[in-house]
Amino acid sequence: MNTTQVSLENKPMCLYVSMCLCGEKKTKMMLLIIFSFVFQFSKASIVDTVLIYSNAMHKEFKCVVIKPDAYKKKSNQFPVVYLLHGYGGDFSNWIKKVNAVKDYADSYQLLIICPDGGASSWYFDSPVDSTMKYETYIGKEVPEYIDAHYHTIKNRAARAITGLSMGGHGAMFLAFRHANFFGACGSMSGLMDLGSTKNKYELMKRIGDTIQHAAYWKNYSVINVIENHSDSLAIIFDCGMDDPFFTDNNRLHEKMLKLKIPHDYIERPGNHNWDYWANSLGYQLMFFRKYFDRLRG
Numbered sequence: 001m002n003t004t005q006v007s008l009e010n011k012p013m014c015l016y017v018s019m020c021l022c023g024e025k026k027t028k029m030m031l032l033i034i035f036s037f038v039f040q041f042s043k044a045s046i047v048d049t050v051l052i053y054s055n056a057m058h059k060e061f062k063c064v065v066i067k068p069d070a071y072k073k074k075s076n077q078f079p080v081v082y083l084l085h086g087y088g089g090d091f092s093n094w095i096k097k098v099n100a101v102k103d104y105a106d107s108y109q110l111l112i113i114c115p116d117g118g119a120s121s122w123y124f125d126s127p128v129d130s131t132m133k134y135e136t137y138i139g140k141e142v143p144e145y146i147d148a149h150y151h152t153i154k155n156r157a158a159r160a161i162t163g164l165s166m167g168g169h170g171a172m173f174l175a176f177r178h179a180n181f182f183g184a185c186g187s188m189s190g191l192m193d194l195g196s197t198k199n200k201y202e203l204m205k206r207i208g209d210t211i212q213h214a215a216y217w218k219n220y221s222v223i224n225v226i227e228n229h230s231d232s233l234a235i236i237f238d239c240g241m242d243d244p245f246f247t248d249n250n251r252l253h254e255k256m257l258k259l260k261i262p263h264d265y266i267e268r269p270g271n272h273n274w275d276y277w278a279n280s281l282g283y284q285l286m287f288f289r290k291y292f293d294r295l296r297g
Contacts, residue, residue: 044069045105047095052115052145056125056133062091063142064114065150066105077151079292080111081285084123084138084163084170087201091116098278108289111150115142120202123170127216128208139174143181155183157295160234160288162186164277165245166201168237169194172222179230184291187222187237188280189272192248194221223252226261234291235263238280240270 048065070076083101085093094101094114105112115138117123123139126132147154159182163171168190175185194203195217198210207216218224235256239249246267253265264287270276 045102052142054137054141056136061116064091064095066112068105068109077153078111079158080152081288082113082161084117084167086165086167088119097274104285108285122206124206126206139178156181157183160184162284164188169222176225179233184234184288186284188277189239189243189245191245192252193223229261236284236287238266240276242271
């Protein structure tokens with residue numbers, strides 16, 4: 001396994017110490033201060049960058065794996081959240097754009113996996129381009145690798161998947177189509193109805209034109225995929241009220257209500273940007289942590 005490990009420190013500890021000490025008392029105090037710093041900075045999440053080969057696409061892709069500090073104890077096993085990037089992005093987006101993602105692995109005691117979904121794959125096994133097999137890769141091959149190489153809880157009730165924009169659609173698409181594997185799913189600012197974009201975001205390259213391949217546009221849209229729903233999925237999705245995909249998300253919420261699909265839906269001020277997604281991520285991970293805690297109960 002090709003692995004790069006980077007130790008990431010928590011926020012600095014602020015100390016105020018009176019130095020009006022002498023002799024043995026001063027020595028003991030200094031040792032205590034040094035020990036406190038060592039303890040503080042030794043507790044840190046660890047980030048791996050690994051290469052995961054796709055048998056379906058015959059090439060390998062980079063993937064970020066964020067482990068909590070408690071992972072150092074080999075007997076520990078952890079639930080997993082797969083965190084997908086958006087259109088034009090890659091595996092490194094979350095770790096570069098949202099520093100808190102490293103802290104969340106510790107706070108919520110879970111593994112966070114950021115795979116590479118290609119710049120415009122939409123996380124599909126494309127019906128018009130046989131070289132694009134990202135549903136297989138993200139929905140099957142990446143999790144198989146993670147379960148084989150990391151201390152995971154190998155249970156659907158310990159797996160969640162979410163993402164932003166293209167990745168939000170991808171996460172919901174994959175979870176509903178593979179509900180026997182994922183127990184929870186989410187989306188941040190996801191495009192929920194592909195038909196609302198038509199020519200944008202290279203969708204025609206993935207599912208064909210809207211006339212000859214109209215069925216693909218319907219059947220690959222999350223707003224329709226949910227009709228084959230599983231009552232066992234825990235679902236959370238949100239969107240900023242100034243986001244261009246806000247109407248899609250509201251429509252999805254209303255349709256889920258009609259279909260009696262349990263879910264959490266959040267509307268809040270915000271646009272289609274990293275400020276919004278950085279804020280949203282904490283709420284989604286809290287939701288997943290509460291879902292995972294059912295395993296303990």
